[in-house]
Amino acid sequence: MSEVDTTTNAGQLLAAASGGRRRLGDRVFSRTAVVAAVTILALLAGVAIFLVAEGFPAFTAGASELPEGKSFIDYAAPLAFGTILASLIAALVAVPLAVGVALFITHIAPQRLALTLGYLVDLLAAIPSIVYGLWGIFVLGPAAVPVLKWLEEKLGWIPIFEGPASATGRTMLVAGLVLAVMILPIVSAVAREVFAQTPRKLMEGAQALGATRWEMIRMTVLPFGRSSVISGAMLGLGRALGETMAVTIILSVSGAVTFNLISQANPSTIAANIALNFPESSGLAINALIATGLVLFAITLVTNMAARAVIARQNHE
Amino acid sequence: MESATLTRPTTLLSGGLGWRRRAVNITMTVLITAAFVLALIPLISLVFEVAKRGIPGLSLEFFTDDARGQIGGGGGASHAIVGTLVITAVASVISVPIGIMAAIYLNEYGEGRLRRALTFFVDVMTGIPSIVAGLFAYALFELFLGPGIRLGVMGSVALSVLMIPIVIRSAEEVLKIVPNHLREAAYALGTPKWKTITKVVLPTAFAGLVTGVMIAVARIVGETAPLLVTTGVVDSMNTDPFNGRMQNLAVYAYNEYRSPGVFKQAAYDKAWAAALTLIAIVMLLNVAARLVYRRYKTEIR
Amino acid sequence: MTSSKWFVVLSAMIVLAIAVAACGSSSDETSGGSGGGSVSGEIAGAGSTAQQAAQEAWIAEFENENSGVTISYDPVGSGGGREQFIAGGVAYAGSDAALSPEEGELEKAEKRCKAGQLIEVPNYISPIAIIYNLPGVEDLQLDPETLAKIFNQEITSWNDKAIAADNPGAELPDTRITPVNRSDESGTTENFTEYLSEVVPSVWSYEVSGDWPVKGGEAASGTSGVVEAVAAGEGAIGYADASQAGELGIAKVKVGSEYAEPTPEAAAKVLEESPLDKELSPGKYTIAYKLDRKTESEGTYPIVLTSYLIACTKYDSADEAAAVKAYAEYVISPEGQELAAEQAGSAPLSSALTAKVTPAIEAIEAG
Numbered sequence: 001m002s003e004v005d006t007t008t009n010a011g012q013l014l015a016a017a018s019g020g021r022r023r024l025g026d027r028v029f030s031r032t033a034v035v036a037a038v039t040i041l042a043l044l045a046g047v048a049i050f051l052v053a054e055g056f057p058a059f060t061a062g063a064s065e066l067p068e069g070k071s072f073i074d075y076a077a078p079l080a081f082g083t084i085l086a087s088l089i090a091a092l093v094a095v096p097l098a099v100g101v102a103l104f105i106t107h108i109a110p111q112r113l114a115l116t117l118g119y120l121v122d123l124l125a126a127i128p129s130i131v132y133g134l135w136g137i138f139v140l141g142p143a144a145v146p147v148l149k150w151l152e153e154k155l156g157w158i159p160i161f162e163g164p165a166s167a168t169g170r171t172m173l174v175a176g177l178v179l180a181v182m183i184l185p186i187v188s189a190v191a192r193e194v195f196a197q198t199p200r201k202l203m204e205g206a207q208a209l210g211a212t213r214w215e216m217i218r219m220t221v222l223p224f225g226r227s228s229v230i231s232g233a234m235l236g237l238g239r240a241l242g243e244t245m246a247v248t249i250i251l252s253v254s255g256a257v258t259f260n261l262i263s264q265a266n267p268s269t270i271a272a273n274i275a276l277n278f279p280e281s282s283g284l285a286i287n288a289l290i291a292t293g294l295v296l297f298a299i300t301l302v303t304n305m306a307a308r309a310v311i312a313r314q315n316h317e
Numbered sequence: 318m319e320s321a322t323l324t325r326p327t328t329l330l331s332g333g334l335g336w337r338r339r340a341v342n343i344t345m346t347v348l349i350t351a352a353f354v355l356a357l358i359p360l361i362s363l364v365f366e367v368a369k370r371g372i373p374g375l376s377l378e379f380f381t382d383d384a385r386g387q388i389g390g391g392g393g394a395s396h397a398i399v400g401t402l403v404i405t406a407v408a409s410v411i412s413v414p415i416g417i418m419a420a421i422y423l424n425e426y427g428e429g430r431l432r433r434a435l436t437f438f439v440d441v442m443t444g445i446p447s448i449v450a451g452l453f454a455y456a457l458f459e460l461f462l463g464p465g466i467r468l469g470v471m472g473s474v475a476l477s478v479l480m481i482p483i484v485i486r487s488a489e490e491v492l493k494i495v496p497n498h499l500r501e502a503a504y505a506l507g508t509p510k511w512k513t514i515t516k517v518v519l520p521t522a523f524a525g526l527v528t529g530v531m532i533a534v535a536r537i538v539g540e541t542a543p544l545l546v547t548t549g550v551v552d553s554m555n556t557d558p559f560n561g562r563m564q565n566l567a568v569y570a571y572n573e574y575r576s577p578g579v580f581k582q583a584a585y586d587k588a589w590a591a592a593l594t595l596i597a598i599v600m601l602l603n604v605a606a607r608l609v610y611r612r613y614k615t616e617i618r
Numbered sequence: 619m620t621s622s623k624w625f626v627v628l629s630a631m632i633v634l635a636i637a638v639a640a641c642g643s644s645s646d647e648t649s650g651g652s653g654g655g656s657v658s659g660e661i662a663g664a665g666s667t668a669q670q671a672a673q674e675a676w677i678a679e680f681e682n683e684n685s686g687v688t689i690s691y692d693p694v695g696s697g698g699g700r701e702q703f704i705a706g707g708v709a710y711a712g713s714d715a716a717l718s719p720e721e722g723e724l725e726k727a728e729k730r731c732k733a734g735q736l737i738e739v740p741n742y743i744s745p746i747a748i749i750y751n752l753p754g755v756e757d758l759q760l761d762p763e764t765l766a767k768i769f770n771q772e773i774t775s776w777n778d779k780a781i782a783a784d785n786p787g788a789e790l791p792d793t794r795i796t797p798v799n800r801s802d803e804s805g806t807t808e809n810f811t812e813y814l815s816e817v818v819p820s821v822w823s824y825e826v827s828g829d830w831p832v833k834g835g836e837a838a839s840g841t842s843g844v845v846e847a848v849a850a851g852e853g854a855i856g857y858a859d860a861s862q863a864g865e866l867g868i869a870k871v872k873v874g875s876e877y878a879e880p881t882p883e884a885a886a887k888v889l890e891e892s893p894l895d896k897e898l899s900p901g902k903y904t905i906a907y908k909l910d911r912k913t914e915s916e917g918t919y920p921i922v923l924t925s926y927l928i929a930c931t932k933y934d935s936a937d938e939a940a941a942v943k944a945y946a947e948y949v950i951s952p953e954g955q956e957l958a959a960e961q962a963g964s965a966p967l968s969s970a971l972t973a974k975v976t977p978a979i980e981a982i983e984a985g
Contacts, residue, residue: 029511030426036418037435044438050453100352108349119607124360125532126599128539130571131592135363142850167796167851181359189532190490193525197494212342228490235486238443244542253801254837264836271446275542276839279695280803280828283721293449300444386682388675465707551690562690575840578671578962579861
């Protein structure tokens, strides 16, 4: 970002006039900004150090000492798989929905209602995660049971619907759907803000050329907001990857790695596994749990790096 | 940034509004509307369920009494309500200034290694499981204050770890959209950079910043797992975050659900009532934010 | 201009919080108890979630009678409670499993009590019920072998011959059995699997632990989770604290030649007939039991959870010692046990057991 352009006469005059005050104000402000940035890095470094220090003993321990008598990789792999599977379902459902919701609010709904509608969707973010968990087991699960049965009957030849369908509905599919509802407000809020700021001249230009509303959206709003939507999706994905309480309550965790989405035998997620086992654990088991937290850290890192790479490539087009 | 370009203008000019384009337009409009309706369904279901199950648990006692000395399904949640407000307020006081300043750094000042490192690590921070944030806060305070320590402010620190990346990310997105020509106009008038930021960029982005902060607050106000290991459980009122255990609505609700004792229905009622109160608190904060938003929303021309 | 708006918004939030807090804190005076007991100060305990409801009731009543004291109990789980006790972070702990010599836990706890002695006594006994959801089948009866086969998924359908043999005359549908277990590590699981592995080792050959060993069943978090899962799934069967069963059907389990119900009395009787576990009770005041799961006497129900209270005879502060002693005395007293039975559905300690346990609590040096 540029400083005052001192190549013009006016610029030189103004720069000279406000010289002293500018330098102090700028110095203080920019220093504060840097301090904020460094503090956050320090905080993050603290969390990383904590995870590594507490998790390290689990990496070096032999299989016999670790919980379930497996090597660390055998212990953590199903958890990583479950985490990614649940979050993937959540993202695949939530992101298109969120984009749709944002487009509806910014371009289709009457302007006066837009704020209220946005507020309604944001209400989803206000609901505590335990309530999502309880809603999952009391409402969505039982409602899903007949659907799961139908899926097993009609589409059971597809591995993800292999069944046998759970009698309570507490499956990976339902957990993924609940996560999708949880992250929807985050993604849609970011999308909404950015769609609303699409420059008028771009949109009017498209309309002047005779575009229909959808074509205008496709040609101006979506490309303009694409990288922000991806950022919002990453925020939502991060939330889904780390969600603890809702998954702990909903998911029937009793299986190993499987793509079967409708049965009662599901792999756990890393966060839910920590929540389920931490209270009763002691010693090396705790180290193992925290080491899985480190694995989750790594997963989040990789997905975010991939997203940033995609965004960077977009911006160069 | 405004890097979008118009694509394929010739099709529009040469085509004319054929039935196919109209059909696509209508289809997409219907789909988009359907997406919105679909998103509303779980919302309605959730709010309905919480209201249905929570209203029986509400009473004057719920709001004015704490649970000290209460047996057999009596008692209230005033200590939990106050606890939630205090813990959330302290977490916000920690997270919002730091988060927004860091977003300003990233967007207005940042360059080189510090910027890249910060971006990278904020990305990572978005995925920290809430319980790990709690364990970290506990370990941090245990280092200085000994084992078994439980304080309200520990909960706030744990929640800040979860809030900060959301505040930074959404603030960054919103600051990015503020057009450069506004900044350049300010510089051309000789405005110092810091004044440009505080008087031009921030006001323009204000509405979006408020939304981002609201989302972050909503995210943490219902968190249970990190608070279970940091703030402890207590049935008496405590308003001092730096001294002793503090109860809060999320942990209170979870406890009532998990260990209802013999008077199961009364406990479940209280759990749902606590959840309902939580939602109401966030709604009220949202309304306050929206009022602020309305007054200061500036459109970018 | 904008920075001041920020301050306005932020300070409004803070002021709001403080205002509510100020209004709220006045309720302190109205809700305190009338009791003018001599104990004062603050003590903290932590541990078993099974004891949570009982601890809440005990704390409430005790605070009513001693308005100067504040007690808190963090239901972080038995493992967490023991760890915190050993680290000196809490004054007392509740644990579903007695301190074990493995990994030197017992030793470390004894060290924590420094000059004093370690106290470990049973303070909470609760029967574990086999709950099921099978419309049309009222009084389900199961013998241990069938029970084990159901839970290790050898028997998969309700109309299996083994179940019919235990329930002559009942009309059993061919619904699939959904066995529900705990997804979190739990003392309830440990006690149930201990029962199965001792009574029918040929069928149940898994190692006893707080983690459910069989994969593929329906897993739920917490007692409430298991109860809700059984209630939601037709054909589901699970194990949970008897006091939480609610409207669900409770199966009778064969003990000896009779089918027994999970009543508090039957549970307490098992403890009476069980010997002390010598390995886990090395000290004068550590009283840990090796439950006799194979008992066949009439009126017993061997699927029982025993939870312990862990404390020290000496504490650094006299106030702390006095508070812990008074509280523990209340917990094991007949009134305290009755209160827990009423509020949490546990089995009160029998008078014989109370007599055994009292000297340990009286040994706490207060004053």
